[in-house]
Amino acid sequence: MLSRTKLILVAVVVLTAAIPATYACLTWAVEAPLSFRLVGHREPVAGPGLFGDTVYKIPFDIEVRNTSSVAIHLIDLAVTSRSHATIPTGMFSHRGVGFGVAATSGMSDPVIIKAHDAVRFTYTSPGSTPEVLTSIQPEMGSLHVTHTKYRLLEWLFLVRSWCPASLQNRFPVFDGQYDVAPLEIPNPLPASTSSDLKSQISNFKS
Numbered sequence: 722m723l724s725r726t727k728l729i730l731v732a733v734v735v736l737t738a739a740i741p742a743t744y745a746c747l748t749w750a751v752e753a754p755l756s757f758r759l760v761g762h763r764e765p766v767a768g769p770g771l772f773g774d775t776v777y778k779i780p781f782d783i784e785v786r787n788t789s790s791v792a793i794h795l796i797d798l799a800v801t802s803r804s805h806a807t808i809p810t811g812m813f814s815h816r817g818v819g820f821g822v823a824a825t826s827g828m829s830d831p832v833i834i835k836a837h838d839a840v841r842f843t844y845t846s847p848g849s850t851p852e853v854l855t856s857i858q859p860e861m862g863s864l865h866v867t868h869t870k871y872r873l874l875e876w877l878f879l880v881r882s883w884c885p886a887s888l889q890n891r892f893p894v895f896d897g898q899y900d901v902a903p904l905e906i907p908n909p910l911p912a913s914t915s916s917d918l919k920s921q922i923s924n925f926k927s
Contacts, residue, residue: 751791753900754787759904779848792868796821798842798861799821800861808857809847831871833868
């Protein structure tokens with residue numbers, strides 16, 4: 722009788738551990754979870770350049786959609802192009818705050834995009850017309866991790882901080898997932914809207 726009870730307890734423990742382990746395996750990484758769409762652009766804003774000249778910067782609204790069934794922590798974004806080797810350096814922002822490695826205040830916090838949900842970013846590019854972006858056959862590079870992987874990284878970082886220096890280098894290192902996907906551009910392009918990003922653009926150095 723005692724042996725049967727032990728077997729039942731062991732089975733319950735194994736099943737209890739197997740459920741989160743299976744979930745972690747299924748949600749550890751997903752293939753190309755993000756899609757990108759140009760929603761519109763704002764009116765260009767003029768400002769002083771480094772040499773006393775006038776420079777223009779034009780903000781674009783870009784929708785980032787999570788097509789997967791798991792939440793994604795978006796770490797960084799970049800505009801790329803296979804047909805143009807040189808692309809003007811722009812800046813991404815989310816809700817008026819600089820985003821990504823190029824943020825003026827340094828690396829920003831990840832933005833969480835829930836499963837099958839979308840988040841809008843603003844991409845401010847040098848230039849005065851939408852063609853600075855639409856004419857280069859743009860693609861979007863994104864660095865991201867799933868919510869499952871992000872939580873494990875947080876836990877490992879916490880445990881690592883408690884360990885002596887001699888053991889910290891023995892912890893595994895997990896890189897983020899980098900993908901490149903086309904930027905969908907509507908045809909015709911929506912008309913520009915008035916820009917309310919002057920304060921943000923003033924922080925975008927030429």
